Amino acid sequence: MSQAEAVGPVGSGRSRNPLWTFGILRSELTTTLRRWRTLALLGVLAAVPVLIGIAVRIETSDGSPAGSGEGGGPAFLSQVTNNGLFLVFAALSVTLPVFLPMAVGVVAGDSIAGEAGAGTLRYLLVAPAGRTRLLLAKYASTLVFCLVATVVVAASALAVGALLFPVGEVTTISGTQIGFGEGLLRAGLIAVAVAASLIGFAALGLFISTLTGSGIAAMATTVGVLITVQILDSIPQLSGMHPYLFPHYWLSFADLLRDPVYWDDVVKNLGLQGLYAAVFGSAAWARFTAKDITA
Numbered sequence: 001m002s003q004a005e006a007v008g009p010v011g012s013g014r015s016r017n018p019l020w021t022f023g024i025l026r027s028e029l030t031t032t033l034r035r036w037r038t039l040a041l042l043g044v045l046a047a048v049p050v051l052i053g054i055a056v057r058i059e060t061s062d063g064s065p066a067g068s069g070e071g072g073g074p075a076f077l078s079q080v081t082n083n084g085l086f087l088v089f090a091a092l093s094v095t096l097p098v099f100l101p102m103a104v105g106v107v108a109g110d111s112i113a114g115e116a117g118a119g120t121l122r123y124l125l126v127a128p129a130g131r132t133r134l135l136l137a138k139y140a141s142t143l144v145f146c147l148v149a150t151v152v153v154a155a156s157a158l159a160v161g162a163l164l165f166p167v168g169e170v171t172t173i174s175g176t177q178i179g180f181g182e183g184l185l186r187a188g189l190i191a192v193a194v195a196a197s198l199i200g201f202a203a204l205g206l207f208i209s210t211l212t213g214s215g216i217a218a219m220a221t222t223v224g225v226l227i228t229v230q231i232l233d234s235i236p237q238l239s240g241m242h243p244y245l246f247p248h249y250w251l252s253f254a255d256l257l258r259d260p261v262y263w264d265d266v267v268k269n270l271g272l273q274g275l276y277a278a279v280f281g282s283a284a285w286a287r288f289t290a291k292d293i294t295a
Contacts, residue, residue, distance in 0.1 A: 024133060028141040032107060033148065041103040042152050048099060049091035049157035056080050056087075057164045076254075084161025085170060085180070088187045089257065091157035092150070092194050096250050100149055101226050104198050107145050108205025109222035111138040112288065114215030131289045135206070139281065142202045143195075150195040154187060172259040186257055193253040197269055200246045200276025201226065207284040243268070246276050 032038055060081045076090035112135075161167065170183035178186070205222040212218050226247075232238055233245045242248050249269030255262040 024137040025140055028137045029144055032141045032145060038107065038145070041106060042149060045095060045099060045103060045149055046152050046156040048095050049087060049153060049160050052077075052091055052094065053080070053087055053157070053160035053164050079171065080161065081165055083170060083183075084163075084165035084167045085158065085183050085187060087161030087165070088154050088157040089190065089254070091153050092190060092253065093251060095153050096194055096197065096253075097230065097247065100146075100153070100194070101198060101201055101247070102223055103149055104142065104146055104202055105205050105222035105226055106219050108142045108202045109209050109219035110215040111142060111206055112209040113212050113218035114209075116213040116215075132285065135285055135288050139203065139206050139284075142206065143199060146198040146202060147192075147195040150191050150198075154191040158187070170257075173254065173257050174259045176259040178259065190253045190256050193256060193266060193269075194250075197250050197253070197273060200273035200280070203277040203280040203284065204246070207280040207287065210284050210287040244272070246272060248272070 056077060076086050076093055079086040080090055168180055169177045170180065170186070171177050204225065205218075208222050208225070209215075209218045212221075229245050230247055233242055233248055249265050249272060252265035252269045255264075255266055
């Protein structure tokens with residue numbers, strides 16, 4: 001069998017050793033997390049809480065309050081000077097609409113198209129892995145990046161918040177107080193919820209990556225789709241379609257800081273992300289398994 005036949009739409013007939021699945025996933029994770037581009041993205045994400053913390057520290061040096069308003073989103077800034085733990089929530093609310101999904105869009109968009117553009121995709125498919133397992137490994141490594149990126153933001157914010165501001169009991173959005181330990185648990189839960197908010201967009205980026213052989217084009221298209229959908233979600237006249245747009249419930253993680261926790265929008269967000277993951281994951285699989293690999 002020629003090499004071209006080995007990477008054709010139907011794949012090869014080699015045996016499928018389950019250990020190959022873990023080997024491919026480990027290789028993909030190592031490759032993704034060790035790339036200089038990935039490290040640079042994580043560095044930028046880690047710098048955002050530092051800049052926010054320093055800005056709030058300077059702004060409040062004369063005793064004036066930081067931020068304004070109540071509830072979620074950037075209004076968390078108003079609580080940072082009282083409790084550094086709120087820098088975690090503020091940093092996540094600032095990075096989630098733009099910085100985090102853009103970083104995920106770069107990784108997801110480059111996952112397949114980058115390999116094709118570099119001429120390494122056909123050699124990956126020659127190995128006894130199979131297209132489905134390779135695609136799953138690519139998606140799984142992107143999801144791991146979602147979690148790692150979110151944890152980097154949260155950990156950086158926690159360190160900066162504890163260094164620049166006092167920490168202690170947490171006042172919830174509902175006005176009640178919870179202990180610092182429970183506040184940390186809520187912060188961890190919020191970080192997981194934020195990472196889970198990106199699984200639908202990651203699947204969309206993976207699908208776009210299967211449509212082209214240029215990593216740059218796939219990354220640009222994925223980020224372009226993100227910006228377009230964000231704009232659509234901000235137009236009041238299109239409110240009827242807002243609940244079906246993947247970023248609509250992203251900031252629902254603020255409800256995890258209520259007492260008791262308000263789960264409705266959080267569950268809607270997770271369900272919507274699961275739907276996007278199923279639809280665009282299936283589309284990516286259909287495209288990738290039927291695609292002729294020439295590079």
